[in-house]
Amino acid sequence: MAAPAAVDKTLLAFLNGIAKRVYFKDDSISDELLRTEVLGGISETEFNQKLRRFQLLLNSIATADMNYNQLDAFLKSQMQKREGALTASEAATITKFWQSHKSKIHDTLVKDSTWDNQMKSLNWRIDVCTKARHLDQLNQPTAIVEMKLEQGDLIRFELTQQKLEGLLEQVDAIEQAITTHSQS
Known part of the structure:
Protein backbone atom coordinates (compact mmCIF):
# COMPACT_ATOMS: atom_id res chain seq x y z
CA MET A 1 0.00 0.00 0.00
CA ALA A 2 1.34 3.43 -0.98
CA ALA A 3 2.12 6.00 1.67
CA PRO A 4 -0.27 8.93 1.84
CA ALA A 5 0.80 11.98 -0.12
CA ALA A 6 2.55 14.74 1.79
CA VAL A 7 0.77 17.99 2.50
CA ASP A 8 2.24 20.97 0.63
CA LYS A 9 2.61 23.66 3.30
CA THR A 10 2.94 26.45 0.73
CA LEU A 11 -0.30 25.39 -0.96
CA LEU A 12 -1.98 25.10 2.44
CA ALA A 13 -0.96 28.69 3.26
CA PHE A 14 -2.22 29.78 -0.18
CA LEU A 15 -5.60 28.08 0.41
CA ASN A 16 -5.81 29.69 3.86
CA GLY A 17 -5.16 33.08 2.26
CA ILE A 18 -7.86 32.52 -0.36
CA ALA A 19 -10.32 31.45 2.34
CA LYS A 20 -9.54 34.44 4.53
CA ARG A 21 -10.07 36.81 1.64
CA VAL A 22 -13.09 35.19 -0.03
CA TYR A 23 -15.06 33.67 2.84
CA PHE A 24 -13.94 35.64 5.89
CA LYS A 25 -13.71 39.03 4.10
CA ASP A 26 -10.16 39.83 5.21
CA ASP A 27 -9.15 42.76 2.97
CA SER A 28 -5.54 42.60 4.15
CA ILE A 29 -4.97 39.50 1.98
CA SER A 30 -4.04 40.95 -1.41
CA ASP A 31 -2.99 39.25 -4.63
CA GLU A 32 0.45 40.74 -4.17
CA LEU A 33 0.76 39.29 -0.65
CA LEU A 34 -0.30 35.84 -1.85
CA ARG A 35 1.99 35.99 -4.90
CA THR A 36 5.15 37.30 -3.23
CA GLU A 37 4.96 36.22 0.41
CA VAL A 38 3.09 32.92 0.18
CA LEU A 39 4.07 31.61 -3.24
CA GLY A 40 7.61 33.00 -3.28
CA GLY A 41 7.24 35.58 -6.03
CA ILE A 42 6.07 33.44 -8.95
CA SER A 43 5.22 35.26 -12.17
CA GLU A 44 1.89 37.07 -12.42
CA THR A 45 0.70 34.72 -15.17
CA GLU A 46 1.46 31.62 -13.08
CA PHE A 47 -0.12 33.26 -10.06
CA ASN A 48 -3.33 34.20 -11.90
CA GLN A 49 -3.67 30.65 -13.26
CA LYS A 50 -3.07 29.09 -9.86
CA LEU A 51 -5.41 31.54 -8.10
CA ARG A 52 -8.22 30.92 -10.59
CA ARG A 53 -7.76 27.15 -10.44
CA PHE A 54 -7.83 26.88 -6.65
CA GLN A 55 -10.59 29.47 -6.20
CA LEU A 56 -12.77 27.42 -8.56
CA LEU A 57 -11.96 24.22 -6.68
CA LEU A 58 -12.68 25.78 -3.28
CA ASN A 59 -15.88 27.34 -4.60
CA SER A 60 -17.08 23.96 -5.88
CA ILE A 61 -16.26 22.27 -2.58
CA ALA A 62 -17.74 25.02 -0.40
CA THR A 63 -20.96 25.63 -2.31
CA ALA A 64 -21.67 21.90 -2.38
CA ASP A 65 -20.80 21.73 1.35
CA MET A 66 -19.03 18.48 0.59
CA ASN A 67 -18.66 15.87 3.29
CA TYR A 68 -15.39 13.94 3.36
CA ASN A 69 -16.61 11.10 1.13
CA GLN A 70 -17.86 13.57 -1.47
CA LEU A 71 -14.60 15.51 -1.23
CA ASP A 72 -12.57 12.34 -1.74
CA ALA A 73 -14.59 11.39 -4.84
CA PHE A 74 -14.38 14.95 -6.19
CA LEU A 75 -10.61 15.14 -5.70
CA LYS A 76 -10.09 11.72 -7.30
CA SER A 77 -12.03 12.89 -10.34
CA GLN A 78 -9.89 16.05 -10.46
CA MET A 79 -6.74 13.91 -10.31
CA GLN A 80 -7.91 11.89 -13.35
CA LYS A 81 -8.45 14.90 -15.62
CA ARG A 82 -6.33 14.98 -18.76
CA GLU A 83 -5.44 18.66 -18.49
CA GLY A 84 -4.73 20.45 -15.25
CA ALA A 85 -5.09 17.34 -13.10
CA LEU A 86 -4.45 17.65 -9.39
CA THR A 87 -1.42 15.94 -7.95
CA ALA A 88 -1.72 13.59 -5.00
CA SER A 89 0.02 16.18 -2.83
CA GLU A 90 -2.44 18.91 -3.89
CA ALA A 91 -5.38 16.60 -3.15
CA ALA A 92 -3.95 15.76 0.30
CA THR A 93 -3.45 19.47 1.00
CA ILE A 94 -7.01 20.36 -0.03
CA THR A 95 -8.32 17.54 2.17
CA LYS A 96 -6.34 18.83 5.17
CA PHE A 97 -7.53 22.38 4.47
CA TRP A 98 -11.18 21.28 4.23
CA GLN A 99 -10.95 19.25 7.45
CA SER A 100 -9.96 22.35 9.38
CA HIS A 101 -12.17 24.92 7.59
CA LYS A 102 -15.36 23.10 6.55
CA SER A 103 -17.56 24.18 9.45
CA LYS A 104 -16.27 27.78 9.54
CA ILE A 105 -16.79 28.24 5.79
CA HIS A 106 -20.22 26.61 5.96
CA ASP A 107 -21.28 28.91 8.81
CA THR A 108 -20.03 31.96 6.91
CA LEU A 109 -21.89 30.97 3.74
CA VAL A 110 -25.11 30.38 5.70
CA LYS A 111 -24.72 33.71 7.49
CA ASP A 112 -24.03 35.53 4.21
CA SER A 113 -27.07 33.97 2.53
CA THR A 114 -29.47 34.99 5.30
CA TRP A 115 -30.91 38.39 4.52
CA ASP A 116 -33.18 39.00 7.44
CA ASN A 117 -33.67 38.18 11.07
CA GLN A 118 -33.58 34.55 12.06
Missing part, protein backbone atom coordinates in the same frame (compact mmCIF):
# COMPACT_ATOMS: atom_id res chain seq x y z
CA MET A 119 -35.86 33.11 14.68
CA LYS A 120 -34.01 32.31 17.87
CA SER A 121 -36.87 30.74 19.83
CA LEU A 122 -40.59 30.09 19.67
CA ASN A 123 -42.84 29.91 22.72
CA TRP A 124 -46.58 29.44 22.89
CA ARG A 125 -49.42 28.84 25.28
CA ILE A 126 -53.19 28.42 25.16
CA ASP A 127 -55.39 30.94 26.94
CA VAL A 128 -59.10 30.46 27.58
CA CYS A 129 -61.21 33.59 27.95
CA THR A 130 -63.12 33.56 31.26
CA LYS A 131 -64.50 37.11 31.07
CA ALA A 132 -65.85 38.72 27.93
CA ARG A 133 -68.27 41.37 26.76
CA HIS A 134 -69.90 38.98 24.34
CA LEU A 135 -71.11 35.52 25.28
CA ASP A 136 -69.69 33.88 22.11
CA GLN A 137 -66.15 34.89 23.15
CA LEU A 138 -66.46 33.19 26.54
CA ASN A 139 -64.49 29.91 26.98
CA GLN A 140 -62.91 30.24 23.51
CA PRO A 141 -59.27 29.06 23.43
CA THR A 142 -56.65 31.23 21.74
CA ALA A 143 -53.02 30.48 21.08
CA ILE A 144 -50.55 33.10 22.28
CA VAL A 145 -47.38 32.84 20.19
CA GLU A 146 -44.10 34.58 20.99
CA MET A 147 -41.11 34.56 18.62
CA LYS A 148 -37.71 35.88 19.62
CA LEU A 149 -35.45 36.94 16.78
CA GLU A 150 -31.65 36.85 16.83
CA GLN A 151 -31.35 40.63 16.83
CA GLY A 152 -33.42 40.82 20.00
CA ASP A 153 -36.82 41.69 18.52
CA LEU A 154 -39.86 40.04 20.08
CA ILE A 155 -43.01 39.30 18.09
CA ARG A 156 -46.14 38.33 20.00
CA PHE A 157 -49.54 37.53 18.51
CA GLU A 158 -52.78 35.65 19.21
CA LEU A 159 -54.48 33.07 17.00
CA THR A 160 -57.99 31.70 17.18
CA GLN A 161 -58.52 28.11 16.13
CA GLN A 162 -59.61 29.20 12.63
CA LYS A 163 -56.61 31.49 12.16
CA LEU A 164 -54.29 28.75 13.41
CA GLU A 165 -55.73 26.31 10.85
CA GLY A 166 -55.15 28.88 8.09
CA LEU A 167 -51.58 29.44 9.27
CA LEU A 168 -50.88 25.70 9.34
CA GLU A 169 -52.19 25.36 5.77
CA GLN A 170 -49.74 28.07 4.67
CA VAL A 171 -46.86 26.37 6.51
CA ASP A 172 -47.77 23.08 4.78
CA ALA A 173 -47.69 24.86 1.41
CA ILE A 174 -44.24 26.27 2.23
CA GLU A 175 -43.00 22.82 3.27
CA GLN A 176 -44.28 21.26 0.04
CA ALA A 177 -42.60 23.99 -2.05
CA ILE A 178 -39.29 23.46 -0.25
CA THR A 179 -39.55 19.69 -0.67
CA THR A 180 -40.32 20.09 -4.37
CA HIS A 181 -37.35 22.40 -4.94
CA SER A 182 -34.91 20.34 -2.90
CA GLN A 183 -35.73 17.19 -4.93
CA SER A 184 -35.11 18.81 -8.31
Whole structure:
Protein backbone atom coordinates (compact mmCIF):
# COMPACT_ATOMS: atom_id res chain seq x y z
CA MET A 1 0.00 0.00 0.00
CA ALA A 2 1.34 3.43 -0.98
CA ALA A 3 2.12 6.00 1.67
CA PRO A 4 -0.27 8.93 1.84
CA ALA A 5 0.80 11.98 -0.12
CA ALA A 6 2.55 14.74 1.79
CA VAL A 7 0.77 17.99 2.50
CA ASP A 8 2.24 20.97 0.63
CA LYS A 9 2.61 23.66 3.30
CA THR A 10 2.94 26.45 0.73
CA LEU A 11 -0.30 25.39 -0.96
CA LEU A 12 -1.98 25.10 2.44
CA ALA A 13 -0.96 28.69 3.26
CA PHE A 14 -2.22 29.78 -0.18
CA LEU A 15 -5.60 28.08 0.41
CA ASN A 16 -5.81 29.69 3.86
CA GLY A 17 -5.16 33.08 2.26
CA ILE A 18 -7.86 32.52 -0.36
CA ALA A 19 -10.32 31.45 2.34
CA LYS A 20 -9.54 34.44 4.53
CA ARG A 21 -10.07 36.81 1.64
CA VAL A 22 -13.09 35.19 -0.03
CA TYR A 23 -15.06 33.67 2.84
CA PHE A 24 -13.94 35.64 5.89
CA LYS A 25 -13.71 39.03 4.10
CA ASP A 26 -10.16 39.83 5.21
CA ASP A 27 -9.15 42.76 2.97
CA SER A 28 -5.54 42.60 4.15
CA ILE A 29 -4.97 39.50 1.98
CA SER A 30 -4.04 40.95 -1.41
CA ASP A 31 -2.99 39.25 -4.63
CA GLU A 32 0.45 40.74 -4.17
CA LEU A 33 0.76 39.29 -0.65
CA LEU A 34 -0.30 35.84 -1.85
CA ARG A 35 1.99 35.99 -4.90
CA THR A 36 5.15 37.30 -3.23
CA GLU A 37 4.96 36.22 0.41
CA VAL A 38 3.09 32.92 0.18
CA LEU A 39 4.07 31.61 -3.24
CA GLY A 40 7.61 33.00 -3.28
CA GLY A 41 7.24 35.58 -6.03
CA ILE A 42 6.07 33.44 -8.95
CA SER A 43 5.22 35.26 -12.17
CA GLU A 44 1.89 37.07 -12.42
CA THR A 45 0.70 34.72 -15.17
CA GLU A 46 1.46 31.62 -13.08
CA PHE A 47 -0.12 33.26 -10.06
CA ASN A 48 -3.33 34.20 -11.90
CA GLN A 49 -3.67 30.65 -13.26
CA LYS A 50 -3.07 29.09 -9.86
CA LEU A 51 -5.41 31.54 -8.10
CA ARG A 52 -8.22 30.92 -10.59
CA ARG A 53 -7.76 27.15 -10.44
CA PHE A 54 -7.83 26.88 -6.65
CA GLN A 55 -10.59 29.47 -6.20
CA LEU A 56 -12.77 27.42 -8.56
CA LEU A 57 -11.96 24.22 -6.68
CA LEU A 58 -12.68 25.78 -3.28
CA ASN A 59 -15.88 27.34 -4.60
CA SER A 60 -17.08 23.96 -5.88
CA ILE A 61 -16.26 22.27 -2.58
CA ALA A 62 -17.74 25.02 -0.40
CA THR A 63 -20.96 25.63 -2.31
CA ALA A 64 -21.67 21.90 -2.38
CA ASP A 65 -20.80 21.73 1.35
CA MET A 66 -19.03 18.48 0.59
CA ASN A 67 -18.66 15.87 3.29
CA TYR A 68 -15.39 13.94 3.36
CA ASN A 69 -16.61 11.10 1.13
CA GLN A 70 -17.86 13.57 -1.47
CA LEU A 71 -14.60 15.51 -1.23
CA ASP A 72 -12.57 12.34 -1.74
CA ALA A 73 -14.59 11.39 -4.84
CA PHE A 74 -14.38 14.95 -6.19
CA LEU A 75 -10.61 15.14 -5.70
CA LYS A 76 -10.09 11.72 -7.30
CA SER A 77 -12.03 12.89 -10.34
CA GLN A 78 -9.89 16.05 -10.46
CA MET A 79 -6.74 13.91 -10.31
CA GLN A 80 -7.91 11.89 -13.35
CA LYS A 81 -8.45 14.90 -15.62
CA ARG A 82 -6.33 14.98 -18.76
CA GLU A 83 -5.44 18.66 -18.49
CA GLY A 84 -4.73 20.45 -15.25
CA ALA A 85 -5.09 17.34 -13.10
CA LEU A 86 -4.45 17.65 -9.39
CA THR A 87 -1.42 15.94 -7.95
CA ALA A 88 -1.72 13.59 -5.00
CA SER A 89 0.02 16.18 -2.83
CA GLU A 90 -2.44 18.91 -3.89
CA ALA A 91 -5.38 16.60 -3.15
CA ALA A 92 -3.95 15.76 0.30
CA THR A 93 -3.45 19.47 1.00
CA ILE A 94 -7.01 20.36 -0.03
CA THR A 95 -8.32 17.54 2.17
CA LYS A 96 -6.34 18.83 5.17
CA PHE A 97 -7.53 22.38 4.47
CA TRP A 98 -11.18 21.28 4.23
CA GLN A 99 -10.95 19.25 7.45
CA SER A 100 -9.96 22.35 9.38
CA HIS A 101 -12.17 24.92 7.59
CA LYS A 102 -15.36 23.10 6.55
CA SER A 103 -17.56 24.18 9.45
CA LYS A 104 -16.27 27.78 9.54
CA ILE A 105 -16.79 28.24 5.79
CA HIS A 106 -20.22 26.61 5.96
CA ASP A 107 -21.28 28.91 8.81
CA THR A 108 -20.03 31.96 6.91
CA LEU A 109 -21.89 30.97 3.74
CA VAL A 110 -25.11 30.38 5.70
CA LYS A 111 -24.72 33.71 7.49
CA ASP A 112 -24.03 35.53 4.21
CA SER A 113 -27.07 33.97 2.53
CA THR A 114 -29.47 34.99 5.30
CA TRP A 115 -30.91 38.39 4.52
CA ASP A 116 -33.18 39.00 7.44
CA ASN A 117 -33.67 38.18 11.07
CA GLN A 118 -33.58 34.55 12.06
CA MET A 119 -35.86 33.11 14.68
CA LYS A 120 -34.01 32.31 17.87
CA SER A 121 -36.87 30.74 19.83
CA LEU A 122 -40.59 30.09 19.67
CA ASN A 123 -42.84 29.91 22.72
CA TRP A 124 -46.58 29.44 22.89
CA ARG A 125 -49.42 28.84 25.28
CA ILE A 126 -53.19 28.42 25.16
CA ASP A 127 -55.39 30.94 26.94
CA VAL A 128 -59.10 30.46 27.58
CA CYS A 129 -61.21 33.59 27.95
CA THR A 130 -63.12 33.56 31.26
CA LYS A 131 -64.50 37.11 31.07
CA ALA A 132 -65.85 38.72 27.93
CA ARG A 133 -68.27 41.37 26.76
CA HIS A 134 -69.90 38.98 24.34
CA LEU A 135 -71.11 35.52 25.28
CA ASP A 136 -69.69 33.88 22.11
CA GLN A 137 -66.15 34.89 23.15
CA LEU A 138 -66.46 33.19 26.54
CA ASN A 139 -64.49 29.91 26.98
CA GLN A 140 -62.91 30.24 23.51
CA PRO A 141 -59.27 29.06 23.43
CA THR A 142 -56.65 31.23 21.74
CA ALA A 143 -53.02 30.48 21.08
CA ILE A 144 -50.55 33.10 22.28
CA VAL A 145 -47.38 32.84 20.19
CA GLU A 146 -44.10 34.58 20.99
CA MET A 147 -41.11 34.56 18.62
CA LYS A 148 -37.71 35.88 19.62
CA LEU A 149 -35.45 36.94 16.78
CA GLU A 150 -31.65 36.85 16.83
CA GLN A 151 -31.35 40.63 16.83
CA GLY A 152 -33.42 40.82 20.00
CA ASP A 153 -36.82 41.69 18.52
CA LEU A 154 -39.86 40.04 20.08
CA ILE A 155 -43.01 39.30 18.09
CA ARG A 156 -46.14 38.33 20.00
CA PHE A 157 -49.54 37.53 18.51
CA GLU A 158 -52.78 35.65 19.21
CA LEU A 159 -54.48 33.07 17.00
CA THR A 160 -57.99 31.70 17.18
CA GLN A 161 -58.52 28.11 16.13
CA GLN A 162 -59.61 29.20 12.63
CA LYS A 163 -56.61 31.49 12.16
CA LEU A 164 -54.29 28.75 13.41
CA GLU A 165 -55.73 26.31 10.85
CA GLY A 166 -55.15 28.88 8.09
CA LEU A 167 -51.58 29.44 9.27
CA LEU A 168 -50.88 25.70 9.34
CA GLU A 169 -52.19 25.36 5.77
CA GLN A 170 -49.74 28.07 4.67
CA VAL A 171 -46.86 26.37 6.51
CA ASP A 172 -47.77 23.08 4.78
CA ALA A 173 -47.69 24.86 1.41
CA ILE A 174 -44.24 26.27 2.23
CA GLU A 175 -43.00 22.82 3.27
CA GLN A 176 -44.28 21.26 0.04
CA ALA A 177 -42.60 23.99 -2.05
CA ILE A 178 -39.29 23.46 -0.25
CA THR A 179 -39.55 19.69 -0.67
CA THR A 180 -40.32 20.09 -4.37
CA HIS A 181 -37.35 22.40 -4.94
CA SER A 182 -34.91 20.34 -2.90
CA GLN A 183 -35.73 17.19 -4.93
CA SER A 184 -35.11 18.81 -8.31
